Structure formats: C-alpha cells, structure tokens
Amino acid sequence: MDAKKKLLLGILAVVVVVLFVYFVLPEKSVTTYFIEAKYNDEVKVVEANQTVKYVNNTGSSLKEVYFHLYPNAFKSETSLPFTKEELSFVYPEGFEPGFIEIEKVTINGLPADYTLMEPNDEILKLTLPREIKKGESINIKIKYKVKIPPAKSRFGYGKNTVQLGNWYPVLSVYDKNGWNNDPYYIFGDPFYSDVANYRVEIVVPERFIVASTGEEKEKKVEKGSKKLVLEANKVRDFAIVMSDKFKVAEATVDGINIRSYYLTDGYGDKTLKFASDAIRFYNEYIGKYPYKTYSVVETDFYLGGMEYPQLVMISKDLYNKANLFNLEYVIAHETAHQWWYAVVGNNQIRESWLDEGLTEYSTLLYIERYYGKATAEEIYRLVIERGFNKFLSNSLDTSFAKTLADFKEWQEYTNIVYNKGAMVFYNLRKLIGEENFRKVLQTYYEKYKYKIATTQDLIDVVDSVTGKDTGGFFQSWFY
Template identity: 45%
Template sequence: MVIKFDKKRRRLFVIILALLIIIGGSIRTFILTNQRETFTLKDEKNKSEYTIDVIYDDETNRILCNESLVYINNTKTTLDKIYLHIYPNAFCQEKSVPFEDSEMSRAYPNGFNEGYIDLKNVLSDKEKLKYEVKGDKNDILEIKLNKLLKASEVVKIDLKYNVKLPNCLGRFGYGDNTVNVTNWFPIACVYDDKGWNLKSYETVGDPFYSDTSNFKVQILAPSKYKLATTGKVTEKKTDNEKILYTIDGKMVRDFAFILSDKFIVNKANYKDIVINTYNLNEDMSKEALDISKSSIEIFSNLFGDYPYDTYSVVASDFFIGGMEYPMLSMIDEGLYNKENKFLLEYVIAHETAHQWWYSVIGNDEINEPWLDEALTEYSTILYFEQKYGKETGDKLIKTMEVQTRNYKTTDIFKATTDYKDSSEYSLSVYTKGAVVFNEIRKEVGDEVFFNTLKEYYSTYKFKNVNGPQFVDLWKSKGVDIEKIIKECK
C-alpha cells in the first residue's frame, strides 16, 4: 500500500518532489520477446482452491455468497481445526474499524456505517461443523474439523454467508462512484513455522498475510455495472437486468473486485498482457494507461516477468492513495487531475511494484512489513530512474535521505503494531527502507544488486518469505543488511 497522505503531508510531499522532477527524456527502449515466464500445472498443484458464487444486491449493499474451500494441509503437522480471516467484522463497530482517529471523517464522510459478515452455515460433507468467531475484532473464524487432517490431506468446507458493505471510502465499502469489494470473504489464515497467524485487521499498514491459491468466482450483478477484478473473466452472460461474470484466478493470494456504473475502460498490451485502466472521467485516463503499461514493462525487465495475463488499475472512492491486490490496484480517484500528475504516477508505479513484492512473493505484512513495503518503495524510485533517467532517481532518493535524517525514523524491522502511527510507520518502513536498499545497491554494484533481486523473485515465486530468508540471500552476496540499517541514521 502507498503512504497515507494527510493534507499537510500531501502538500509537503508534492511540493518537495515536484520541485525535483523535471520530466525529460523518454521511456527506455527494451528488447522485447514474445515469451514470458508464467506458471505451470506443477506450480498449481498443492494449492488450496476457493469456489465462490456471489450475488450483489445494490439496493441493500449486500453480497450473498456460497463458498467452497478445498483446503490442503501443507503444514507438517496434523490439524484438528483451521482458522479463517473474516475481515468484514472489523467494520462492525466504530471502535474496531482500521482507521486512525484523524482519518475517520474521510473514511466515513456521511458518518459511521457498519459492515460485517453474517455466517449462515459451515459444513463439510453435508455435516455441520462447530465454529467460533474469535479475535480482537471478531474477525477470526475457528472451525473445528470432524476429523484429524494429516499433512498433505484435504478437507472441503462449504460456507454460506452474507456480507454487508459499509458506506466507507477505505479498502472495503462503497462511495458515490465505486463499490470496493476487498478482503471480503473467509480466507484461510497462514500456518507457518510460528503456527497459526491470527492477527486482526490492524489500523497501521496492511494487515494481510495469505497463501497463494486458485479461485473460481461467479459474480451476478445488475447489468449497469462494469467489473474490475482479480483473475481473468472467462465468460459473461447478460440480459436486460443482470450480468453474470465467470472468473478464473489462478495462483493468486487474494481475490478482489470493484464495481461501478461510471467506469470508462481503456486497454493496452505489453507482450501478451492485457492492461486495463478503469477511470471515472477522461481526465488523465491516457496518462494512467501509459503509466500502468510502463510500470509493468519496467518491473518485468528489472525483476522478472509479470506472470499473469491481465492487470487492472482502478480509480476508486478511496481516500488513502493506493492499495494493491493480485492483478488489481485501487487508486484514489482524487489523484486523477493535472495538479496531481506526479503523485498519480508515483502511486500507480508503487502499487504496480507490489505485483512483484506482495502478490507474487508474499510475506507477513504485520510482523515484517519492510519485506514488501521497503522494497516496493525503492522499486518506485527505480521506475522513475528507468523512465526519466538516473538523475531523476537520484533526486528522489536524496529527498528520502534528508527525510530520514530530519525526522525521527526508527527501526524498519518492527511490526506495524509497534509504530505509534501511520506517519512514523511510513517514514521508517517506506522512506528509510528505500534508503537502505539504495545503500545496498551502492555497496554491491548494479550487476549484483539486480541479479540478486531477480534471484529472489525466481526462487520465492508464489511462496511466502520471511526476513531471515531475505537477509541470508544478501549475506550470501557479502551484504550485511543490519549494519547498513544502523548506518542509515
């Protein structure tokens, strides 16, 4: 996710960086081939599978869902229960919503409005399963299995539920223009070497951690709406009133979709990737498409091929700036104007970089947010360097070095819950984190730096990675990341 820009910080950020950016030159020309590395049937094996049927009722702002989860026990232990995140419940009460006090008026411009998930049934083999709603925000679902699930064994769980969407301009909810359906369905918690990860929907940062899975989703909605979605739409059936979308989402770690009756859709291609931008007006629509395509091209060349066949950048009722989901990025519709042109480009490039560092390679975004955010922020600098020249990238990183010295940045290795607020989190994890990666690059040189990132990407594609694994990779190249961080005061 991109930095949360409150009005004061947004003005400061735009003024500083706009003064630095003198757009010159053109996008570098790369030698292109028609071949891309994607994924194979072998990669798809041993992945859990979600099949979800969705009906969107725009009169009540509810989605009615039937979900079948084929859960594979990829742990090394026998399980008698499994846990699912039910994130919508964090929006049930004003005291539990994932916003800071200073954000509430922007998140709820019409006043607080609740959101939640209403479970109707939890079954396996047509037998009811016992379950309990847990967690600090009632957003963890514990399901007791009717058998012991050994390593590599499979259980199918059927869930019936309704989701109430809040009138909220955050990741999850609806505004005047878009319906943002994200982090909306029961999704399996990760079981790793620490056991089950059962953190709630936290306020600071991105509180998500999930395994790569396969999705088959059908969405029935009023025909006036256009759909932006994770996955590929394989079929559309429509009459005068309704439209049924069939969507295949392979090798993704989450599934999000956004609806609007106002979308203007533009398309471009990079190799065989279809790039879609969903705009709410014509202003900056061409620029948004060009930026999206450039981002996919630049990051594919720097890190390794984008493995999916579609990518969507979606203007949304979303006050925070930008937010990444597999194959889809949400962008604050307020950035689509000439005054915010640089900021729009920065946010789109940042969220697109997350397609590599979050979507393809996953990590625990609560306990180790630096793994995706610091690298993504530096990748954004690399985007500007590649597109506009080294001088532009250098000016941006020098600004971040000044911010790191002048503000009270702290340890980038902390969990999101250990930062006092979003400002401290952003300056430490994003800004200082980008400076750290620039120092690593200077120490090892461009060849080793970029080859190591390509190795990281190819080694951990579609997996979850932790901090020690990432640090050890750099140590094998003779880089002491902890030492560099201590020197970045």
C-alpha cells in the same frame, strides 16, 4: 520397431513423466476457493456460498482451521481500522456498519463445529471432525452475507465505486509461529496470505462494469443482471471494484492485457501509459509478470493507492493536473507490489518493511528509468532521506522489529517501513554494485515466486549472489 525408435519413445515417456510431476502435480497441492456471489446494489449486500478445498501444506497435522473475517472490523466505530483523524475522510456521509455474517458452515458435507473469536468476531475457528495430516485435503463450505459500509476504503463504497477488498472469509496462514490470526490493524496492510486458485461467479446489475483479480471466462446477461465467471491461479487475494460509471482504456505490453478503469475524462490514456511503462520496466529489470491481466482502477478511495493481485485501487483524488506526477508515482509503486507482495509474499504484519521498502525503492528505479538518475536521486534525497532524518530527530526507536501492532501513528509507520526500508535498498545497491543488485532482485523474485519470503531469505540471496557476508550491513539498519 527398431532399437533407436524404442529409445526415443522411452526418453519421451520419461520427459512426459517429469513434466507431469513438476508442473501438473504441484497444482493439486494448491488450496482452491469456489465462490458464488450475488450483489444487491440497493442494500449494498453480497450474498455468497464459498467452498474451499483446503490442502494441508503446513507440514504438521491439524485439529483446527482458521479464517479471517476482515469485514467485521467495520461493525462498530470502536473497532474501525482507522485513526480518529481519518474518519471524516473515510466516512464523509457519516458512519454506518459493515460486516460479514456467517450463516452456515459444513466440512465434507457435514455440519461444522465453529466459533467466532475476538476481537470483533474477526476470526472464524473451525474445529475439524478429525485431525488432517500433511498433504490431506478437506472441503469447507461457508454460506455468508456481506454488508458493505459507506466507507471510502479498500472495503466500502462511495458515490462512484464499490470496493470489495478482503471481503470474503480468507484462510489464515500457518507457519513456524503457528496460525497467524492477527486482527485488522489500523496501520499498514494487515493481510498475510498464501497463494490459492480462485473461481468466482458473481451476479451484478447489468449496468455495472466489474474490474477484478483474475480473468473473465464467461459472461451471461439476463433480466437486468449480469453473471460473470472469473478465474485466477496462484494469487494471494481476490479483489473486485464495481461501478456503473467506468470507462475502460486497454493496451497490451509483453503479452499482458493492461486495463485502465477510469471515471475522470482525460485520464484513461494517461494512467494506461503509466501502468504500461511500469509493467514493461519491471518485466525487464526484475522478471516477467506471471499473470495475463493487470488493472489500474480509479476508485472512491480516500488516500493514495492499494495493491491486490492483478488489480490496484487508485484514489480518485489523484486524477487531476495538479497531482499528475503523484498519480504516476503511486501507480508505479502499486504496480511494483505485483512483484513484491502479489508474487513474492511476506508477512506484512511482522515484516512490513520487506515488501513496502523494496516496492518504494523499485518505484525509484522506475523514476530513474523514465526520468533519469538525477531526478531519482533528488526524490530520494528530498523525500525519503530527508523525511526519515526529520522523523529520526524526534524518535530514537526506528527498529524494523516492530509489528503493525506496535506502531502508534502513520508518520512512524511511513518513515520506518517505507522511507527507511527504501534506504536499505539504496545503500545495498551502492554496497554491492549495480550488476549484483539487479541479479539479487531477479534471483529473489524467481526463488520465492508464489512463496512466503523472510528478511533472512533476502539476506541469504544477497550473500549467494555476491559471495560475501552482508549480515553486518543489514544488522546495522535493523536497529
């Protein structure tokens, strides 16, 4: 072998090692969920075995690990994550409890020391047999049963669909504040998660069509049942919606398979177009959607929409002629959450404005793209700015420093988190200019993809892009 060939082989070997270190090894540090589940439609129960290969990426040694048990917020009427005014809409047939019942927990094959914590047994605490250091991993196996309530909610069922949002034991996030074990608050989206890899095997009645996070890898039908193997990598949650009434419309945009799961005739193609237009625009304006599939699902959900990675739930009440523009707006909003929440994460309890405000303004950018600047400006003035100013006339406390525990009513939450949040980005765009604003969003997206971002992280990106100190601008909006 001559010297030139040896040199080329040497360079190739280095390249292979670099690629391995940067693209293969990082995958090993991601926590993985393996869930085997079976759904019984007659009693609305999911029985499951869940193995979590938990990797300690906290930077600290740990003596315990915590999981959220969100379904336990639905155990009693006193603990429900709804206002009194919402209950008749959420439970049109009357209240029945939902819950998650832990049957067995092991760590590395041995019985685990665990306790259920207040409020309402919503937190599962595992005391580890030995301290695990940073970078170490353990295998946690949990056997449990989930009772689904008759709630037109992100977790519940109605006459047409079964919604499984936040339905399994979800690892709490450990950050500079320690373990984040917040309860299921009434207002907002009280879910704060790190990305993880998922493999979910679920058995459902054969007649059911399943929409979910991830991609379907296998399907096996036998004796009236259907087993699906679903996989998703680097997602913050894993949601499922099921129905025996779904019809499906599909399209491909930029190599992404987009699906509209619909119940109302005449709206499959409409919602598919809205979703496709949104994916196409955000791909271009912000950065490429990193997953292979995206699903918009018509559900028995009592209000608006709800985002999950690769899947959004949209209320059946919007699927009519009178609400057609609202339907498009909600789909554009929930689709923007695929960028701001699903990919770029944040603490939705402490800094809910960060994803909701940016998502709401991204929706206005969508409107500007497809309906023109004048229409987007009119919506901003009449809906967002006017709505906030009306609220401001009755309240002097509009601080972004509020956590979800601090909000007293939906009007307060909506105006501070959505409207005021969108106003920050509207005025930031005017301050730094169109070119810099777009570069800020693209830089923020790329830098914090699959990570947890904070308000300070956003400010630092703005300052790095513009070369200016914009701390004063943000400070003027925060309080």
